[in-house]
Amino acid sequence: MSAAGSNPSGGSSSASGGNAFTFECLLRDQGNDVDHVQAVVAEALEKHGYNDKSRWAIRLALEEAIVNGFRHGNKSDPSKAVHFGCRIGDAESLFDVRDEGPGFDPDTVPDPTEDENIEIPSGRGIMLIKAYMTDVFYFKPGNHLRMIYRKS
Amino acid sequence: MGSVASRLNVRVQNGVTRVEFVDRNILDETNIQQIGEELARLIDGQVNPKLLISFKGVEHLSSAALGTLITVNNRVRSKEGQLRLSDIDTQIYEVFVITKLNKIFKIHETADKALASFA
Structure with missing residues (x-):
């Protein structure tokens, strides 16, 4: 995997930690940069034997996490970036998404499946x-999300 | 904005406006916003709209797209119309189940079954 300095900026990858694939970069553009990250991750997942269903699930979670970072974390401020990092191994993968916003308390987000919220068009990403x-952690102040996916 | 390509394929069949998506992935926010605007125009142009949205060929869909579908559903209902969804891939259907949106949308296996369900 090339870590050439095309967008997203600062992309770097390595195969440290046994045969785990690591990659981190700074996302500035919600369109092209996210597509690039998804392509890099998809390729690494395939090489590490993640099946279609796993790759589909991870793609969706990453999309939601990064979009939330841009939209809710950075309030769509074009001067702010979303920081992405991952470590993809044969048994499990870790994904970090951090925005440059003030953070939030994920426990305060209303349950979108409750009757009174079901017709509200937002709030389903988390x-x-x-x-x-498999596991999801928010680091205080809530602008740093860590997601772990373990093969079942 | 007249030169922007439509993100929908639309045809009218037996009084039902039948919509399919141009994109395989409904993830990009700009595209989703455009899809929402196009669907709103279709609904607003009809009295008691009958709208069938087929997901044939759609592989990925985000929560932002779900939000647009909820807005579309509310809009159709406010005009006393009917909305049906069809041809939803198994993995995408699971998203509807997780979010319990399978309970508010009328979802059919195929477009033909959905067409037959309109009152």
Whole structure:
């Protein structure tokens, strides 16, 4: 995997930690940069034997996490970036997404499946991340999300 | 903005406006916003709209797209219309189940079954 300095900026990868694949970069553009990260991750997952269902789940969770970082964390401020990092191994993978916003308390997000919220058109991203990832952690002040996916 | 390519394939069949997506992945926020605007125009142009949205060929869909579908559903209902969804891939259907949106949308296995369900 090339770590050439095309967008997203600062992309770097290595095969440290046994045969685990690591990659980190700074995302500035919600379109192209996210596509690039998804392509890099998809290739690494395939090489490490993640099946279609796993790759689909991880893609969705990453999409939701990064979009939340841009939209809710950075409030779509173009001067702010989303920091992405991952370590993809044969048995499990770790993904970090950190925005440059003030953070939030994930426990205050209303449950979108409750009757009174079901017709509100937002608030499902975190729920999907939790549904598809094995473990999800928010580091205080809440602008840093860590997601772990273990092969079942 | 007249030169922007439509993200929807639309045809009318037996009084039902039948919509399919151009994109395989409904993830990009700009595209989702455009899809929402196009669907809103379709709904607003009809009295008691009958709208069938087929997901044939759609492989990925984000929560932002779900949000747009909820807005579309509310809009159709406010015009006393009917909305049906069809041809949803198994993995995407699981997203509807997780979010319990399978309970608010009328989802059919195929477009033909959905067409037959309109009152």
